[in-house]
Amino acid sequence: MTSYDVIVIGSGPGGYVCAIRCAQLGLKTACVEGRETLGGTCLNVGCIPSKALLHASHQLHESQHNFEKMGLKGAPPKVDWKQMQAYKDDVIGQNTKGIEFLFKKNKIDWIKGWASIPEPGLVKVGEDTHKAKNIIIATGSEPSTLPGVEIDEKVIVSSTGALSLPKMPKKLVVIGAGVIGLELGSVYARLGAEVTVLEYLDQVTPGIDTEIARSFRSLLKKQGLEIITGAAVQSAEALKTKAKVTYKLRKDDSEHQVDADVVLVATGRKPYTQGLGLDALGVEMTKRGQIATDAHYKTNIAGLYAIGDAIEGPMLAHKAEDEGMAVAEILAGQAGHVNYDVIPGVIYTHPEVAAVGQTEDQLKEAGRAYKVGKFSFMGNGRAKANFAADGFVKILADAETDRILGAHIIGPAAGDLIHEICVAMEFGAAAEDLARTCHAHPTYSEAVREAALACGDGPIHS
Known part of the structure; x- marks a missing residue:
């Protein structure tokens, strides 16, 4: 049985940053990851690939709308979707291999597989059990959905499926006008899809400054996105040749339907903690299914900590990174701290x-x-x-x-x-x-x- 000062479960932005900081501070560290590559959702099927597609599609938009104004004349580029996907995958590969290099540089053991915690101080991966003075859960989150909407990642997709569609949709319906829905909706609108966004609340990106939200909606409308607010989605069905989304307008309870080639469900995310054995351990959870922690990221179980999307707070990669560094510093006897009032x-x-x-x-x-x-x-x-x-x-x-x-x-x-x-x-x-x-x-x-x-x-x- 191998013993460590720290075992971090999950190698997303919170987990890998935490592991690196632990190692830098002299703690013998391992990180458990079940994916084939490091980096978690963010690098593999989230922040990084979506930014690659946003960048590529923005370049197309510039060529179509602004190049000629600058004296750059010629036929606008054609979209090679297969090549764009290859570019996105190359970006993912460069980033995930970079983390693998950093693990080797900092002498962090990558334990490959899915972890469970059979008892305090122990982490089981496959047939092997490892001992740790401290265990940090950094397992992130997964897409959530609505009643009556079942994700199949083919026609009705989460952000994961939306990043790797086999072909360009002509019509895309996005359920949810939050960050993920509007970013990916923008990508496909620029690439020529007819995009309809359905949002339950009365403004896009709920929670942001109201004046910004109004301006943002207006600019997105100019870019071709149809945004319907106050829309309560009742169901989404994958039919033989298309999908059908049924929604009610909250203002008058009238029912409407819209057809699409693909439906993107972007209604938020929820903590991913399955398989860890938290119930059997007696780990205290919040009402929203997050791991309950104190101000120093401790759970109610001795030696067990949690950070990132698995605990309360905004589900942001950089928030998880800051928490990862803070908990590492706390374990090394320093005063780790995150200022939650200044998280962009x-x-x-x-x-x-x-x-x-x-x-x-x-x-x-x-x-x-x-x-x-x-x-x-x-x-x-x-x-x-x-x-x-x-x-x-x-x-x-x-x-x-x-x-x-x-x-x-x-x-x-x-x-x-x-x-x-x-x-x-x-x-x-x-x-x-x-x-x-x-x-x-x-x-x-x-x-x-x-x-x-x-x-x-x-x-x-x-």
Whole structure:
């Protein structure tokens, strides 16, 4: 029986980052993974492959709509779906092999197979049992569905199936206007599919800033996505030659049907903990089926910890990574910590949408006095030159202290721009601090500075 200081179960962003940090801190570490490759959902069937398809389809969109304006003339490229899939698979391979290299570099044992925890301190994989002072569950999540909607990964697919369709659909119905639904809906709309998005709530990407959501919906509509909100899906049936989705509009209870070649179910995700033996161990769970942990990621079982999508909090790869590093540092006797008030969220459509901190709705509900600084990308020289002037930056600051409370961006490279605001918030910066920081010209980042200026005496270019 091999003994370790730490065994991490799962090699997604939370698990592999946790294992690497444990090894860096001098702990003898192993990581259990049942897939053929490391990286979990994110690298294999999630974040990375979806970004590859978003990038490829955006290049097609640019060639169709903007190349000629720049004097780049010629027939727009044709889509070779098989080659695009090969490009996506190559991107996956490069990333997963990179993690394998990092495991070898840091002397982490990859235990191949699916894990169970027969008793505290033991991890069973296949016929072998391994001993560990500490076990960290980082098993991630899996797609969830709705009553009356059965995923077959052929016609009615999850995000996993949507990334590897055998052929391009002419009609795609997306159930759920969250991050996954809108990203993959954008991919197929750019590639020529007729895309209809059905959302139960009254706005897209529920939970984000209301003003951003309205602008986002309008821009997606211009790109050809039909978005129906207030739609309660009753069923989705895979027929011989097509699929049929039945939904009711909440406003009047009227029933409607829409046909599609493929239905993408993007109604969220749920923790994946099956096969671990948590019930038999007596591990405490939350009402939503997550593993209950304390502020230091401990479960109610001695030596057993959990991080990432398996526990409470936003299901984001970078949240899992931060928790992985924090728990590793705690086990090494350090003060691991995650600031949950400064975790950015990004939607990788075009334009991108990014947010950190509180929304206006949350501040109003809390009764907090705040001020708003906004700046449109229409006033940004770089954005106009790049045909990327849709959207704006919004910064929310405390009315009295000017401390930054949140930021919301819809526009070019929003997912990168948000991070200077994250750093500012980590240091408790005021909007004026951001406004007085020199930003290179011409860059998209100047829009962030202008929004910060708008919290004070006003922006320059508006």
